[in-house]
Amino acid sequence: MTVDGGRRHSWWQGLRESVEGADTDLRPEGLMHIVPAGLGPAYVKFGDLYPEQQLQLQLLYGASQRAFERTTRVAARVTVQRVLHNALSDPRLEDAKPNDHLAEYLDEEIADLRGRLAQDSATAVSRGLNVGLTLGSAASLVLLAVPLLWGVALLGALGVTLNCTDRWHLLGAFVCGGVGALGAVLSVLVRLRGNAEQLTKRQNSVGEGLVVPGQMARSMRHEGVYRVVVGWILALAVYFLLGGGLVPVFEVPATAADICPSAAAPGSPTKGTDFWGFWCAIGFVAGFNERWAFGILGRESTRKPKSA
Structure with missing residues (x-):
């Protein structure tokens, strides 16, 4: 394909996505698929201590893969991965009970993600x-x-x-x-x-x-x-x-x-x-x-x- 042909194809694809939305992801991922290597046990404990936040992150990660704009998909998915990595690497996850500050951090990030995806739907x-x-x-x-x-x-x-x-x-x-x-x-x-x-x-x-x-x-x-x-x-x-x-x-x-x-x-x-x-x-x-x-x-x- 020539350079001009590639530009025309890219322009047409961008125009189509601006009308139809980004292409459907044929291989969607779950939250478990993005757990960093070696943090599997931490993810299990995270689910035990913060089940509500884990569920919300799972739902938001799925919704991020269905976002209308491609930039929103990338930004939301990266945000979920970053939040999950921060939570699993946090020393407070070793506590026997849920930490209020860590829970507040997760709730704030989840609320922000909801706002982004709601704006994408609008x-x-x-x-x-x-x-x-x-x-x-x-x-x-x-x-x-x-x-x-x-x-x-x-x-x-x-x-x-x-x-x-x-x-x-x-x-x-x-x-x-x-x-x-x-x-x-x-x-x-x-x-x-x-x-x-x-x-x-x-x-x-x-x-x-x-x-x-x-x-x-x-x-x-x-x-x-x-x-x-x-x-x-x-x-x-x-x-x-x-x-x-x-x-x-x-x-x-x-x-x-x-x-x-x-x-x-x-x-x-x-x-x-x-x-x-x-x-x-x-x-x-x-x-x-x-x-x-x-x-x-x-x-x-x-x-x-x-x-x-």
Whole structure:
């Protein structure tokens, strides 16, 4: 492999890991596998005197091998190895009873490791959701570009003729839906600002153990795309309800009939500005309320706590 080929492969692997997470370790290790040579008896006594800390280190060592980011995996695994080596080499391990200071040291290190891995899970959730929103937004741009640039030509090739009013109706629907997708993206970003921790807890509250961060990232990527689609559908529904006069909440400032000339009226091209502005605003508001669908966060996590 050439140097340029190796760089491209490394760049692509880094990009893939930033989206999918680090590759799965096919040969995970247990805590016993990293016991330094000659400290086997000390490890047995460590388990007898500090069973809770040994269990927590075992669980955290397993979780470190499933971390989302490779740097977190390396740092967490090295930390567990260092903490275990320090504990097994500590002279206080020779005491007949657990030493309070050694136990406090272990508890502090365990709490720090939990914080690192919790942050790694939050990163997986946030990145998965951001990637999903990006993919949904890109798909929205394609859905907008195709009908706006080639829609009339494609329908003409199929033998379908559109008059001026038909064109404005279709273009209004697509623009309203596209802006609704952007409104949905903004709605998700606003609600999730500072709430990644709550979202991570919700992903893990399945009652069957912790979810691997890579799986959380994939789940939230699908959720992000789903949110954009919800924004599209809500905006289109509002467009058809208001445009068709089914819900006469207020008067539409400009319709396609007002813009296009006809035998009864000359039409007014300047009305097009009112048409676009009105439906873009309606689409954005409708898409912003994608929270009507099943919430990413529970309602209690998006409300401000009451002051005492």
